[in-house]
Amino acid sequence: MSQTSPTSEPQTFTAAMVQMRTGLLPEASLEQGRHLIREAALAGADYVLTPEVSNMMQLNRTALFEHLRPEEDDLSLKAYRALAAELKIYVHIGSLAVLANLERAANRSFLIGPDGNVLASYDKIHMFDIDLPNGESYRESANYQPGETAVISDLPWGRIGLTICYDVRFPALYRALAESGASFLTVPSAFTQKTGEAHWHTLLRARAIETGCFVFAAAQGGVHENKRATYGHSLIIDPWGVVLAEATGIEPGFILAKIDPAKVTEARKTVPSLQHGRRFSVSDPKSGPDYLHLVRQAT
Numbered sequence: 001m002s003q004t005s006p007t008s009e010p011q012t013f014t015a016a017m018v019q020m021r022t023g024l025l026p027e028a029s030l031e032q033g034r035h036l037i038r039e040a041a042l043a044g045a046d047y048v049l050t051p052e053v054s055n056m057m058q059l060n061r062t063a064l065f066e067h068l069r070p071e072e073d074d075l076s077l078k079a080y081r082a083l084a085a086e087l088k089i090y091v092h093i094g095s096l097a098v099l100a101n102l103e104r105a106a107n108r109s110f111l112i113g114p115d116g117n118v119l120a121s122y123d124k125i126h127m128f129d130i131d132l133p134n135g136e137s138y139r140e141s142a143n144y145q146p147g148e149t150a151v152i153s154d155l156p157w158g159r160i161g162l163t164i165c166y167d168v169r170f171p172a173l174y175r176a177l178a179e180s181g182a183s184f185l186t187v188p189s190a191f192t193q194k195t196g197e198a199h200w201h202t203l204l205r206a207r208a209i210e211t212g213c214f215v216f217a218a219a220q221g222g223v224h225e226n227k228r229a230t231y232g233h234s235l236i237i238d239p240w241g242v243v244l245a246e247a248t249g250i251e252p253g254f255i256l257a258k259i260d261p262a263k264v265t266e267a268r269k270t271v272p273s274l275q276h277g278r279r280f281s282v283s284d285p286k287s288g289p290d291y292l293h294l295v296r297q298a299t
């Protein structure tokens with residue numbers, strides 16, 4: 001009797017999260033990124049994710065625009081494509097700040113295949129425009145043009161969904177990606193120290209648990225050249241919400257975990273919440289049912 005066909009279950013693979021402390025200049029950041037990706041590949045990674053804004057961390061508009069290039073001319077993208085082809089692995093650059101048009105940048109994620117080609121790119125949808133009680137203030141939308149489209153792509157081991165940082169606070173995006181067949185959700189980030197301490201692990205584990213997906217979160221960590229402090233703690237989380245690997249703190253480096261895509265099926269079989277969703281409407285006693293246009297009537 002023949003066994004179940006080996007192609008019916010996707011193979012396992014090794015995923016790595018590179019943790020960085022990106023500076024003001026693309027050249028130096030590229031040096032750091034390339035070194036860590038190489039190390040991760042040597043350690044056996046088939047897929048490597050880097051953090052948000054792997055090329056430069058620069059909130060000053062004039063300085064940012066001085067170094068921004070359209071993606072066709074971006075030195076980091078070019079170098080990372082060559083590196084992926086050389087190492088013959090998937091290199092996912094969590095994001096690069098690139099020129100979108102004359103007034104705005106895009107915070108864009110690039111998934112590069114082992115042949116050096118860009119398989120997918122995604123522009124961050126949700127802009128981090130907030131004022132924290134400690135005086136920290138961010139207006140991402142002043143410099144960046146938000147994306148409007150969620151993006152998935154196919155890896156040999158299953159489908160991957162692309163998101164960035166602050167997106168993690170909008171669960172509907174992750175549900176949509178999971179409903180579109182994603183098994184892996186990516187959240188490259190530059191979380192603030194303050195909000196990271198309070199929310200990072202909880203948000204990421206929740207996205208994994210409620211979608212039954214692996215969550216890959218490569219982080220920026222430490223005090224950067226532009227004086228910002230980011231939280232670090234890069235994470236690899238399985239579909240049951242278990243942390244498979246975690247960077248211990250803020251230091252640049254990488255973490256690895258063996259990924260078994262069968263765990264996606266297993267978690268969703270145990271808790272089929274993906275299938276049980278979208279069963280409600282919202283009714284307001286004053287204006288009656290369906291006052292929210294985006295909420296559809298239950299069947």
Ligand SMILES: O=C(O)CNC(=O)[C@H](CS)NC(=O)CCC(=O)C(=O)O
Binds near residue numbers: 059140165166191
């Ligand atoms: O602009 C740059 O240099 C790099 N980009 C970022 O650091 C982005 C936008 S300011 N950071 C976040 O989205 C943090 C989200 C966060 O911390 C939370 O949701 O709590």
